[in-house]
Amino acid sequence: MRIAIHSVKNSWKGTLILLLLFIGLFVMIIAIYPNMKEFLDMWAESLPEVALSTFGRSGFELSMVEGYLNMEFYQWGWVLTLGVYFVFISSSVISKEIENKTIDMLLSNPVSRARVVLEKFLGLVPGVILVNVAMPIVVLGCLKYINETIDVTYLFYTHFASVFYLCAVCALGLLFSVIFDETKRANVLAIGAISGMYIMEILSILSEKYSAIGKISIIHYYDPGEILVHKTIEASDVVILCIITAVLLAAAAIYFEKRDIAIS
Amino acid sequence: MIIETKDLTKYYGKIRGVENLSFSIEKGEIFGFLGPNGAGKTTTIRTLLGFLKPTRGKAFIFGKDVEKEIVKIKEKTGYIPGELALYGDLTGKDFLKYFGKLRRNFDEKKLGKLLEIFELPLKRKVKGYSRGMKQKLSIVQAFMHNPELIVMDEPTAGLDPLLQGKFYDFLREEKKEGKTMFISSHILMEVEKISDRVGIIKEGNLVALENVDSLKSKKGKVVKVKTVEEIKIRGIKAKMENGWTSFVVTKDVDAVIKELAKYTIEDIEIGELSLEEIFMHYYR
Numbered sequence: 001m002r003i004a005i006h007s008v009k010n011s012w013k014g015t016l017i018l019l020l021l022f023i024g025l026f027v028m029i030i031a032i033y034p035n036m037k038e039f040l041d042m043w044a045e046s047l048p049e050v051a052l053s054t055f056g057r058s059g060f061e062l063s064m065v066e067g068y069l070n071m072e073f074y075q076w077g078w079v080l081t082l083g084v085y086f087v088f089i090s091s092s093v094i095s096k097e098i099e100n101k102t103i104d105m106l107l108s109n110p111v112s113r114a115r116v117v118l119e120k121f122l123g124l125v126p127g128v129i130l131v132n133v134a135m136p137i138v139v140l141g142c143l144k145y146i147n148e149t150i151d152v153t154y155l156f157y158t159h160f161a162s163v164f165y166l167c168a169v170c171a172l173g174l175l176f177s178v179i180f181d182e183t184k185r186a187n188v189l190a191i192g193a194i195s196g197m198y199i200m201e202i203l204s205i206l207s208e209k210y211s212a213i214g215k216i217s218i219i220h221y222y223d224p225g226e227i228l229v230h231k232t233i234e235a236s237d238v239v240i241l242c243i244i245t246a247v248l249l250a251a252a253a254i255y256f257e258k259r260d261i262a263i264s
Numbered sequence: 265m266i267i268e269t270k271d272l273t274k275y276y277g278k279i280r281g282v283e284n285l286s287f288s289i290e291k292g293e294i295f296g297f298l299g300p301n302g303a304g305k306t307t308t309i310r311t312l313l314g315f316l317k318p319t320r321g322k323a324f325i326f327g328k329d330v331e332k333e334i335v336k337i338k339e340k341t342g343y344i345p346g347e348l349a350l351y352g353d354l355t356g357k358d359f360l361k362y363f364g365k366l367r368r369n370f371d372e373k374k375l376g377k378l379l380e381i382f383e384l385p386l387k388r389k390v391k392g393y394s395r396g397m398k399q400k401l402s403i404v405q406a407f408m409h410n411p412e413l414i415v416m417d418e419p420t421a422g423l424d425p426l427l428q429g430k431f432y433d434f435l436r437e438e439k440k441e442g443k444t445m446f447i448s449s450h451i452l453m454e455v456e457k458i459s460d461r462v463g464i465i466k467e468g469n470l471v472a473l474e475n476v477d478s479l480k481s482k483k484g485k486v487v488k489v490k491t492v493e494e495i496k497i498r499g500i501k502a503k504m505e506n507g508w509t510s511f512v513v514t515k516d517v518d519a520v521i522k523e524l525a526k527y528t529i530e531d532i533e534i535g536e537l538s539l540e541e542i543f544m545h546y547y548r
Contacts, residue, residue: 260316
């Protein structure tokens with residue numbers, strides 16, 4: 001577990017800053033809600049259907065606080081932005097060791113490369129858990145302040161499922177991290193992959209023709225609107241996210257074991 | 265046998281790394297691995313330690329296949345990489361603590377002894393270390409778990425002469441305890457001080473495998489002399505350039521100097537044979 005602990009020590013500052021940014025963003029979004037409330041319904045009615053599905057997948061009931069949060073915060077803020085953040089740091093963890101050439105030192109220890117991959121992943125999990133524990137507390141606090149209520153159980157489920165979603169995202173980033181030696185390249189391609197998956201999912205909602213391509217997107221299996229607004233959580237989605245995580249990690253470990261680590 | 269390679273070959277795509285290396289190193293031996301830059305020293309070391317997969321051939325350490333049991337091998341192996349890349353954000357102390365926990369046989373006593381020889385500003389962050397300090401830290405981590413084999417890629421780079429001396433003394437002590445060492449270098453003088461046997465690699469191929477004593481017999485001087493007349497000395501092949509004549513003297517220096525005295529000498533330089541010149545002279 002030493003590599004994981006070292007990795008947490010290295011990244012906690014970044015995660016904390018990100019969390020504070022998200023809290024700030026959330027406070028801003030929630031602060032304007034009481035004034036926005038009555039206009040939102042009218043606005044929602046005036047929008048064409050296509051726009052609705054582009055904005056958010058489900059739960060475009062803006063006048064409900066859950067719908068508002070889903071659209072203004074969770075869909076793009078949590079699913080996309082946080083997804084991008086975690087894919088960014090996870091795609092750096094091993095490529096950075098290769099690029100900085102510290103990998104020679106690290107692997108001079110009696111540790112297998114597969115263990116390095118696994119521990120680097122475990123080192124990312126506390127950050128994922130931290131944001132998902134802290135955020136619902138902030139959400140509840142802010143809502144109480146503006147006298148709104150929300151179903152606590154489903155808020156909890158939203159963040160519970162989010163842990164599995166972000167773990168899958170980290171596993172995806174790690175795969176990029178073991179393939180590319182240059183951190184920047186791994187970062188760009190991994191962010192491209194998660195953004196592409198976001199677009200694929202939106203496309204699959206917009207058009208029947210593309211409904212199948214959404215299924216290969218990690219984002220397809222985590223929809224905070226579905227949980228928060230429609231109060232349904234599919235156990236199968238969580239299981240699929242776990243399987244995706246396991247498969248991506250196994251792929252990363254196998255690839256890393258087999259590849260040459262050249263330093264020039 | 266601690267290290268054994270059989271036709272070990274590594275290509276990076278079509279680019280030659282090393283070819284058909286076959287050698288073995290006995291327990292308790294200090295093996296000097298010599299070659300000019302780019303000859304394949306680092307490639308050999310990194311293939312031995314499992315960073316690179318051999319294209320062909322096999323390598324065994326402690327009788328174990330490096331492709332299959334590298335983790336077990338590393339339990340008893342220390343490594344000083346050629347690239348001094350340490351974790352800059354850690355203090356020296358935290359770095360040693362982190363690595364100590366990753367090493368199975370980590371030995372506090374040994375670490376204390378090492379830090380006495382190689383003093384380090386342990387409370388300072390590694391990124392603030394000078395090159396010499398980084399090299400010392402690199403040495404300390406390689407020995408702190410009391411490994412049976414230590415592989416070193418140009419370990420004296422960055423050490424001042426005083427520290428180099430301390431380092432060699434330390435290696436001799438370690439040898440007495442039965443440690444086996446593999447040291448790469450591109451400087452012959454450095455390796456011959458400490459090694460029992462030397463392998464010389466050139467353009468990816470092992471061109472010589474010799475005892476240091478027999479290598480020493482191949483020593484010589486490079487003589488460059490500027491004379492008014494054209495020089496002709498029996499039994500010596502000389503190169504002429506801009507009035508300078510240069511040649512290698514391997515045996516009878518006295519005879520050559522006496523011969524030279526017959527000419528009008530404007531200038532003269534006499535130097536040690538460099539490794540490259542030894543290659544040129546003996547292993548062409």
